[in-house]
Amino acid sequence: MLKIKKFKIFREFGILVALFAMVIIFTALNPIYISFNNIIDIIQQSAINGLIAIGITFAILTAGIDLSVGSTLAIVIVVVGKFLTSGLNPIIAIFIGILIGFLLGVFNGLLITKLKIQPFVATLGTMSVYRGIAYVITGGWPVLNMPRDFRNLVSGRVFNIIPIPIFILIGFAIITHILLNHTRFGTYVYSIGGNEEATRLSGVNVEKNKVLAYGLVGVGAALAALVLLARLGTGEPTAGQGYELDAIAAAAIGGTSLAGGKGSVLGTFLGAILLSALKVGLIVTGVDTFWQFIATGSIIIIAVYLEHVQSQLYKK
Numbered sequence: 001m002l003k004i005k006k007f008k009i010f011r012e013f014g015i016l017v018a019l020f021a022m023v024i025i026f027t028a029l030n031p032i033y034i035s036f037n038n039i040i041d042i043i044q045q046s047a048i049n050g051l052i053a054i055g056i057t058f059a060i061l062t063a064g065i066d067l068s069v070g071s072t073l074a075i076v077i078v079v080v081g082k083f084l085t086s087g088l089n090p091i092i093a094i095f096i097g098i099l100i101g102f103l104l105g106v107f108n109g110l111l112i113t114k115l116k117i118q119p120f121v122a123t124l125g126t127m128s129v130y131r132g133i134a135y136v137i138t139g140g141w142p143v144l145n146m147p148r149d150f151r152n153l154v155s156g157r158v159f160n161i162i163p164i165p166i167f168i169l170i171g172f173a174i175i176t177h178i179l180l181n182h183t184r185f186g187t188y189v190y191s192i193g194g195n196e197e198a199t200r201l202s203g204v205n206v207e208k209n210k211v212l213a214y215g216l217v218g219v220g221a222a223l224a225a226l227v228l229l230a231r232l233g234t235g236e237p238t239a240g241q242g243y244e245l246d247a248i249a250a251a252a253i254g255g256t257s258l259a260g261g262k263g264s265v266l267g268t269f270l271g272a273i274l275l276s277a278l279k280v281g282l283i284v285t286g287v288d289t290f291w292q293f294i295a296t297g298s299i300i301i302i303a304v305y306l307e308h309v310q311s312q313l314y315k316k
Contacts, residue, residue, distance in 0.1 A: 014306070015254060015270040019277060026281035033284050040163065042280050043273060047165035048224045050272035052243055053250035054176055055105075055220020057268045058213040060251055061180075063193045063260025064112065064119035066214060069221040069247060070240030071130035072104045076225035078134050081143030081235025090150040098222045104130060105218020109211030127244075134237040143235030155230035165227045169269075172223055176216065177265040189213055193260025249296065250275055253303040275299075 026033040052069050059066045080097040084090065104126075111122040156164050180186035188209045191199040200206045224243075229235055248258075254271030256263025275296065282292050 012255065012264065012267050012270060015267065015274060019270065019274050022274070022277055022281060026277075026285060029281075029285045033281060038280065038284070040161075040166075042277050043166050043169075044163045045280060046272045046276035047163075047169040048227055049243070049246045049250055049275065050169045050269060051172055051220045051224040051227065052247040053220075053254075053268045053272050054173055054265055055217040056244070056247045057251045057254075057256050057263055057265060058176070058180075058189060058216045059119065060248070060256050060258060061189050061193045061260055061263055062210050062213050063196065064210070064214070065123060065248070065258075066105070066108060066217045067120065067123040067244050068104070068108060068127040068130055069217060070243040071127045071134065072101055072218055072221040073225040073228070073240035073243060074134040074237055075104065075130050075137070076101050076222045077229045077235040077239050078137050078143055078237050080226065081146060081229060082137065084147055084150055085143060085145060090147065090153055093150070094154070094226060097226055098219055101218035101220075101222025101225070102215045103218070105215040105221070106211055108217070109214030112214070113207040113210050131237075138235070138237045140237060142237070144233075146229060146233045146235070151230045151233060153230070154226050165231075168223060168227060172220065173265055173269045179216075180265055185209060185212065190261055193257075193262070195261075246275065249300045252300055252307075255303075255307055257307065258304070271303075 023034065032038060052073070056066050056069055076097045079100055080093050083093045083096060088096075108119075108123055108126055111117050111126070112119050115122075117125075154164060154168075158164060158167065180189065188199065188204050188206075191202075191204065192206055192209060196206060221240075225240070228239060232239075250272040251263065251268045252258065252271070253274055254263065254267030254269070256268060278295060278299065279292055282295060287295075
């Protein structure tokens with residue numbers, strides 16, 4: 001246990017070092033990169049991906065995956081958008097959106113645990129189903145004219161300085177960190193990913209905990225949907241396409257093993273910020289957008305390889 005804890009600290013420290021090095025390099029290329037406003041922008045830009053990534057970390061820790069997070073986001077956006085434009089209280093609409101995300105995640109978990117469908121296949125299917133539902137709800141048209149009070153509540157600024165989405169991201173990270181590291185549920189999630197059969201034989205209700213893990217994936221996607229809806233002011237049924245890839249990338253960069261059983265919320269949080277810092281840095285230095293995909297993909301490959309190397313070293 002001590003060895004695993006040291007490994008996690010070493011891995012997260014490595015991400016911080018990489019982030020610090022990136023800041024130095026981009027600042028040398030363009031001093032505006034280190035400005036307060038740009039740093040705030042980097043963290044704010046990481047909010048949506050960070051929320052989804054923290055959620056999907058729970059699925060990956062159970063040795064699963066959730067490819068439907070982008071489509072879950074789309075359903076929450078259009079449903080909450082419809083409620084808001086019909087005059088529903090923003091607070092109530094927010095809670096409804098979170099509940100919808102949770103239930104969509106639970107449905108994925110039930111497909112995986114009750115029907116014994118592989119997570120990749122199950123969520124690949126719901127990715128299409130959920131997207132179709134979003135289109136059906138809106139008829140393919142965006143939901144326009146979000147109320148200003150909702151937008152200020154979710155995407156405003158505290159003291160006109162710090163964007164609220166940053167607090168939402170940090171708050172979700174703190175809550176999920178506590179769940180993962182200081183509750184039985186978190187212990188079971190790690191155990192399921194490490195050895196599901198042994199966990200089941202020890203008396204743990206594997207199905208229940210897996211379903212709850214996927215429910216948290218849906219909550220992360222729902223929170224991201226609310227932030228995006230408030231930022232754009234429109235509910236697009238096309239929203240969230242490809243978001244699952246960035247979320248998985250942030251988790252992988254943060255040290256979450258795609259084989260399950262190893263990872264942390266802090267690592268994923270830092271991975272999301274590192275990705276955002278990279279993208280903003282490439283924009284600030286005038287690098288063509290096409291190269292951003294190459295750089296992002298290269299970082300993912302390197303991060304996963306280094307995680308494998310570190311794992312082998314700690315086995316010795």
